[in-house]
Amino acid sequence: MPFAVVLILLVIGTVIFHVYSQFAENGWWFTDLASNWGLIDTTVDITVYITGLVFVALNLFMAYAIIRFRYREGARATYEPENKRLETILTVLTAFGVVAMLAPGLVVWANFVEVPDEAHAVEAVGQQWHWTYRLPGKDGKFGEVDAERISDDNPFGLDPDDPNGQDDRLVYSGEVHIPIDRPVKFLLRSKDVLHDFAVAQFRVKMDLVPGMQTYLWFTPTETGRFEVLCEELCGIAHHTMRGMVVVDELEDFNTWLERQPTFLETQSKSPGNAAIGAAQYAVCASCHGQQGEGLKALNAPKLAGQSAWYLKRQILSYKNGLRGTHEDDVYGRQMAPMAATLTDEAAIDNVIAHIRTLPDTPAPTTIDGDVARGEKLYRTCAYCHGAQGQGIQALNAPRAAGMNDWYIARQLQYFKEGIRGSHPSDYYGKQMGFMGRILEDEAAINDLVAYINTLKPDSDKMVGLVTQTQ
Amino acid sequence: MAYVAIADRDHEIEHHDPQTFITKYIWSQDHKVIAVQYGITAIVVGVVALVLSSMMRLQLGFPDTFAFITPENYYQFITMHGMIMVIYLLTALFLGGFGNYLIPLMCGSRDMVFPYMNMLSYWVYLLSVLILLASFFVPGGATGAGWTLYPPQAIMPGTPGIDWGIVLMLVSLAVFIVAFTMGGLNYVTTVLQARCRGMTLMRMPLSVWGIFMATILGLLAFPALLVSAIMMLLDKSIQTSFFMPAISSMGANPGYTGGSPILFQHLFWFFGHPEVYIVALPAFGIVSDLLSTHARKNIFGYRMMVWAIVAIGGLSFIVWAHHMYVSGMNPYFGFFFATTTLIIAVPTAIKVYNWILTLWEGNIHLRVPMLFAIGFIFTFIHGGITGLFLGNVTIDLPLSDTYFVVAHFHMVMGVSPILVVFGAIYHWWPKITGTMYNETLGKWHFWMTFLGTYAIYLPMHYLGFQGVPRRYFAMGDTEFLPASAQDLSAAITVSALFVAATQILFFINVIWSLWKGPKADPNPWKATTLEWQTPDTPPKHGNWGHDLPEVHRWAYDYSVPDYPDDYIPQNVPADTAPAGRDHGVHH
Secondary structure, eight states, X not given: OHHHHHHHHHHHHHHHHHHHHHHSTTOSOOOOOOBSTHHXXXXXXXXXXXXXXXXXXXXXXXXXXXXXXXXXTTOOOOOOOOOHHHHHHXXXXXXXXXXXXXXXXXXXXXXXXXXXXTOEEEEEEEETTEEEEEEXXXXXXXXXXXXXXXXXXXXXXXXXXXXGGTTOEEEOSSEEEEETTSOXXXXXXXXXXXXXXXXXXXXXXXXXXXXXXXXXXXXXXXXXXXXXXXXXXXXXXXXXXXXXXXXEOHHHHHHHHHHSOBHHHHHSOOOOOHHHHHHHHHHHHHHHOTTSOOBGGGTBOOOTTSOHHHXXXXXXXXXXXXXXXXXXXXXXXXXXXXXXXXXXXXXXXXXXXXXXXXXXXXXXXXXXXXXXXXXXXXXXXXXXXXXXXXXXXXXXXXXXXXXXXXXXXXXXXXXXXXXXXXXXXXXXXXXXXXXXXXXXXXXXXXXXXXXXXXXXXXXXXXXXXXXXXX | OOOOOGGGGTTTSOOOOOOSHIIIIISXXXXXHHHHHHHHHHHHXXXXXXXXXXXXXXXXXXXXXXXXXXXXXXXXXXXXXHHIIIIIIIIIIIIIIIIHHHHHHHHTOSSOSOHHHHHHXXXXXXXXXXXXXXXXXXXXXXXXXXXXXXXXXXXXXXXXTTTTHHHHHHHHHHHHHHHHHHHHHXXXXXXXXXXXXXXXXXXXXXXXXXXXXXXXXHHHHHHHHHHHHHHHHHHHHHOOOSSOOSOXXXXXXXXXXXXXXXXXXXXXXXXXXXXXXXHHHHHHHHHHHHHHHHHTSOOTTHHHHHHHHHHHHHHGGGOGGGGOTTTTSOTTHHHHHHHHHHHTHHHHHHHHHHHHHHHTTOOBOOOHHHHHHHHHXXXXXXXXXXXXXXXXXXXXXXXXXXXXXXXXXXXXXXXXXXXXXXXXXXXXXXXXXXXXXXXXXXXXXXXXXXXXXXXHXXXXXXXXXXXXXXXXXXXXXXXXXXXXXXXXHHHHXXXXXXXXXXXXXXXXXXXXXXXHOOBOOSSTTXXXXXXXXXXXXXXXXXXXXXXXXXXXXXXXXXXXXXXXXXXXXXXXXXXXXXXXXXXXXXX
């Protein structure tokens, strides 16, 4: 008897939990729909009602049977090996229920498989652990790509000789914009392993498979920012592989698109003029030192030997407000107006060209810690920053070895506390936020940095070329 | 040469007779000892996997709290937890454990037909377990590729264990498959060739039917896993490109070209989906016998139950790509696989109806095995209907790769089969050991496990509806997820730790029972099947003493009218008791 009562309570509890989840204000249910795929939600609803009915009916019947036919001294079970008629009725009823769920499912799937002719195309490119995007130029055609052509200078692997690709717009960011109310076909491509492009508000998702192109389509129906999650396990930083689809009004989308460089533009950039940069560097030198060696007293980190692409991205981040805007980031807020003095990209390239000529002597160490523990902690870092802390441009991971330990420690603390990396468009900073939070306390940070102090990177591999980053 | 059944030659066949402790209990060829060896090994390795799951839950419920769980460790934990539970615990326990114990006893045989190979099967299985566990201790640690081991990521930088862990995993799987094949050929041959006189196929208990069909599935499905393991080993070691297209990994070109990652997924799930039923069918069979025995009623619709097992087994080979709706395979496949997948719901639903109808008009004893059996029906209904969500290709779009999937498959092939495993252990414990367990402890064990697991997995579905992805080390701030999602996750962790801790009740019961449990009656549940009719309890080597039993009726003559007892064992001749419903006599 108590067993049957518990079963009945479980059924009631399940129904209450479900109803609360689906209909209450703060229940656990689908986030608000922002695409045309209302039919998916309808199919879910149909399935919820049919299966919910079956769940309640079967379990209540079972509970009733347990009560009614519980063991009694002297009672005897009925001998009834089978009942053809009953079995047939149940089979037919089940088949009807299955058809009622399957039919709408197949109809909606047919809609999903067939992309409307008027859909415009956007390519999302996945790699460990970042998103970038490509949109066709005025010709409406994408240039040919090939995994074997991928390099730091050509991260999309575009064919430089393909005329269709010259005007392709390349988006070096986790954030892509699309116009509202226009069907969009996302072409999905992976550089390395499996990934999955999923946006909860759009309801649809699809894997990215290296060696082939996959797709999905939807029509965005709300403007706003919608987070892209990678939903196919792609390595230890899988959970940090985030991007953003920003749905704009058409004019805003066009303005944004104009700002994205074409492939041709990215390939024809000059590397920067060190001589001109030297003059501009005078401003920087007052804090970072004549040789870019860094000055702890002024809280200015070493620049010499840091990866060029990383320096450029940070200057741009300061300029664009992605960094140096958090109220607790005192030193970053000092840097932001300095970065603003570099008025255009050419100026940035020139300064960096100068910094690359400065001698790279390892920074003095200022932090002691448990190196053995630090080595264990560094295992996670090594996946992106390299076993020798040399930095890997393809992973957007800067050099750590031979740089200022006090600066790295402070940045880790900032990442951990969200002082750095919490700007909604700072996708790389957000990743470091995830990783910074693994370090439980200051001692862990010091141990880690103490280990990084022992790393001796190969200086030939240190300095990446100046390439497009934002 | 004319066919002569083994049972007809019983007195001509020489049976080896173990004398020493070593040949009796270590290098034993007795199916019952081998069953226990399989069972103990599987449960020990299952406890390892249980501990791993507790660590995962700690991280998920309370992120950034436990410094010893790094992303590397986390992905190693989920990978090893999944693989151990599916292959090394459930498959080994149902087939190597219960299959070994029950097939000869329920079919009225003296042993498996190839006892020596049966012994080898266990030792090779043990070897595969040791290879697997060794991967925790090699440089780089165990693989963290997820239990599905999808390439390229399983063998490319960015994933833990790409040096040794993945190699040991693949080798261990290959060795396991060798072990399974030696055991599996035995089970199938024994069922087909060594049944006692009168034991027609349609008189066999459903436990044997479930295990028999599951073994056939295993023999057909595991080769797909074997070849994919070998192909991945070649990709890893000598740079073949079966599964590896040209890629740019961490800014470098590893030199592969032309392979297909999706090919691996097809091979994996061609094994992986039948694997679900390799675990489920023995559970279906065993639970049928538990329900019938403790409800004192024949299983309802026996023939339909047998055909449902066969139909599910057959259909399970043409539904595999429902694991791949969003894998990037040709999306038109979705129509076919959604249809076959939902069709399989029909025979499965019939089984559920028949279990419940077996209770109807029964005389239900709510003993410990019966509690677990009915608990199974509840969790299996829940897990079955959520399968209708995921199998329906359209609904899979939002739910695939979320916690809905995790909740679904844990409900249907985690909790449900484990409830049957426990029910079966309690049910056959008196026969296996000759002692009784403690009923009160057993009931507590049931309630904690049943309610605790439901508290884990019911809410987990709703995290999936919300869009929380699986295999995330931490969720961080994700705009569309309210703080309540993390609260729910924390509550799930509390339930999971509770359930893990309460399993100690089971082990206390085992120790108590072996140490000072009362001596068991040879047939404490008054069951009809042959294993309860052995001359000795526990049965001795050779099972049946001098003469093999002879079967005169089906396995479910409970509460036959006009007979004083409410059960008639299968070996009671028709002229001393009413015939009951005599299925399967071929005229």
